[in-house]
Amino acid sequence: MTVRIGAGAAWWGDRISPAALNAAEGDLDYLCFETMAEATVSAAQVRARRDPSFKGYDTYLDDRMRAVLPACINRGTRIVSNQGWINPIGAATRAKELLAEHGITNWKVAAVTGSVISLDRLHALGATLMETGGPISSIPGEIVSAEAYLGAEPIADALKAGARIVITGRVADPSIFLAPMMVEHGWSAHDALRLGQGSGIGHLMECGAQVTGGYFADPGYKDVSEPWNLAFPIAEVDADGSAVITKVAKTGGAVNRQTILEQMFYEVHDPANYITPDVVVDFTSAVIEDKGANRVRVSGIGGKARTDTLKVSIGAQEGFIGEDMFFYAGPGALERAQLAERILRERFKIIEIKAEDIRIDFLGVNAIHGAMSPVPAAPPYEVAVRVAARTKTRSEAEKIGREVDAMAVSGVGHTGKRVPHADRVREVIGVWSALVPRAALTPQIHFV
Amino acid sequence: MRVPLRALAHTRSGDKGDISNIVVVAYEPEFYAALAEQLTPARVKAHFKGVINGAVERYEVPRLGVLNFVAHGALGGGVSRSLCLDNYGKALGAAMLSVEIEIPDAWSPRLRGANQGR
Numbered sequence: 001m002t003v004r005i006g007a008g009a010a011w012w013g014d015r016i017s018p019a020a021l022n023a024a025e026g027d028l029d030y031l032c033f034e035t036m037a038e039a040t041v042s043a044a045q046v047r048a049r050r051d052p053s054f055k056g057y058d059t060y061l062d063d064r065m066r067a068v069l070p071a072c073i074n075r076g077t078r079i080v081s082n083q084g085w086i087n088p089i090g091a092a093t094r095a096k097e098l099l100a101e102h103g104i105t106n107w108k109v110a111a112v113t114g115s116v117i118s119l120d121r122l123h124a125l126g127a128t129l130m131e132t133g134g135p136i137s138s139i140p141g142e143i144v145s146a147e148a149y150l151g152a153e154p155i156a157d158a159l160k161a162g163a164r165i166v167i168t169g170r171v172a173d174p175s176i177f178l179a180p181m182m183v184e185h186g187w188s189a190h191d192a193l194r195l196g197q198g199s200g201i202g203h204l205m206e207c208g209a210q211v212t213g214g215y216f217a218d219p220g221y222k223d224v225s226e227p228w229n230l231a232f233p234i235a236e237v238d239a240d241g242s243a244v245i246t247k248v249a250k251t252g253g254a255v256n257r258q259t260i261l262e263q264m265f266y267e268v269h270d271p272a273n274y275i276t277p278d279v280v281v282d283f284t285s286a287v288i289e290d291k292g293a294n295r296v297r298v299s300g301i302g303g304k305a306r307t308d309t310l311k312v313s314i315g316a317q318e319g320f321i322g323e324d325m326f327f328y329a330g331p332g333a334l335e336r337a338q339l340a341e342r343i344l345r346e347r348f349k350i351i352e353i354k355a356e357d358i359r360i361d362f363l364g365v366n367a368i369h370g371a372m373s374p375v376p377a378a379p380p381y382e383v384a385v386r387v388a389a390r391t392k393t394r395s396e397a398e399k400i401g402r403e404v405d406a407m408a409v410s411g412v413g414h415t416g417k418r419v420p421h422a423d424r425v426r427e428v429i430g431v432w433s434a435l436v437p438r439a440a441l442t443p444q445i446h447f448v
Numbered sequence: 449m450r451v452p453l454r455a456l457a458h459t460r461s462g463d464k465g466d467i468s469n470i471v472v473v474a475y476e477p478e479f480y481a482a483l484a485e486q487l488t489p490a491r492v493k494a495h496f497k498g499v500i501n502g503a504v505e506r507y508e509v510p511r512l513g514v515l516n517f518v519a520h521g522a523l524g525g526g527v528s529r530s531l532c533l534d535n536y537g538k539a540l541g542a543a544m545l546s547v548e549i550e551i552p553d554a555w556s557p558r559l560r561g562a563n564q565g566r
Binding site for chain 1: 509512514543
């Protein structure tokens with residue numbers, strides 16, 4: 001038996017129409033959504049404190065569900081999603097309402113909770129930081145969030161209990177895809193070999209279009225057909241966890257050995273020891289076989305027993321970043337940008353800005369690769385000057401935008417500038433990591 | 449002859465905290481040995497001078513034609529703290545492509561992109 005699992009999102013801001021296409025034409029047993037980044041929970045906690053109307057889950061939950069539910073209902077496709085952020089029960093309740101809008105009242109919908117850790121609990125656990133080896137108390141700034149990466153087990157339990165939709169808070173990304181494999185193929189949570197292979201497939205799926213031709217095209221080197229029409233991936237998973245990665249027909253993009261390999265090592269450090277809550281994955285034994293157009297079989301991924309710990313992500317308010325830009329064009333653009341930099345650096349001294357770090361870049365010259373950028377061989381026709389500073393207080397960060405405003409009339413000739421149209425200050429929430437004993441977390445399943 | 453890495457391999461970068469990993473994938477299995485010999489951690493660290501501020505580790509997966517570089521202190525203190533416009537380091541993988549690699553002239557027809565047939 002082969003289980004067909006499709007991806008529905010790779011992050012909060014991802015496109016929605018490829019999810020709808022996967023639901024409609026993917027003939028899927030499961031559709032899985034990954035919508036969280038490292039800082040999602042901390043940002044959600046900060047927003048929840050300030051904005052009582054914020055529901056605490058994926059702000060695109062309604063859009064995503066409405067796009068896929070008709071086809072999922074029609075096909076009987078089950079949904080696994082981490083759109084619950086800091087309120088999985090709220091998200092599951094909303095999903096139940098959206099099902100009812102489509103005339104479905106008998107589908108069981110479950111929320112998986114238990115990833116959020118209170119501050120008291122965090123300090124009581126006595127964990128040390130992976131970044132510094134120091135204690136939790138050494139984190140500078142106010143801690144605003146702490147949550148553990150849960151694994152596939154509670155999701156699988158919810159599915160086994162009959163859930164048609166499972167919505168979680170923080171879980172490891174591959175676990176979202178692994179859980180359906182465990183249920184359909186009857187794998188135990190201690191079957192390291194199959195869980196390793198299955199998690200490896202989950203890792204290929206978790207970034208959506210990054211395995212089907214997204215984040216890939218390089219004209220003349222790696223050409224991709226119709227890159228405006230990318231599909232999200234589908235995994236056809238066999239009982240041993242090996243799978244064919246493919247996509248819906250008549251879409252753009254590509255699934256080939258190259259897209260598979262780039263994604264296999266994406267955000268991986270030691271490829272022989274990729275640690276998830278479920279297993280330690282070994283990619284070094286992977287076998288990649290071309291099985292026809294946009295069909296690639298991936299097998300041979302290894303697995304070792306899961307660790308005794310779970311990773312906890314901790315968010316702390318550290319300060320602010322102020323940022324703005326203005327621009328030059330035509331003959332002498334670079335020289336005018338260089339004079340503008342000099343003016344700003346002198347003015348920052350005059351106003352005695354209190355910044356931990358100030359960075360002034362020239363877009364088109366050195367803004368992305370910084371110090372390693374080559375000196376331009378010819379004068380750039382256009383240069384944008386970008387100014388950013390990290391500060392302790394919001395009022396210091398606001399000074400960046402104020403001094404850029406001044407460049408409009410008190411700066412260099414031919415300075416182009418936007419009228420400020422958005423907040424030019426953002427909050428810095430530093431992310432820290434720690435390991436805690438697995439037994440310290442108790443995942444719970446709630447049917448809504 | 450010497451060619452940019454871009455003629456021999458493709459790359460992708462990913463972030464975790466203040467660490468960027470850059471995977472280098474040889475277009476052909478035969479290219480791998482030259483990459484493994486010349487694309488050392490020290491060479492990569494020197495190439496990224498002023499951008500990678502910590503250690504560079506390298507993991508080798510010869511059977512897949514893959515070198516995975518793990519660069520510490522490469523993301524300005526971490527994605528949320530970084531003052532770099534590209535705070536995730538998504539474009540760092542492209543910076544690797546300009547490293548020059550010495551190869552046999554006979555490989556010329558097999559090079560990718562603009563270097564083919566050089």
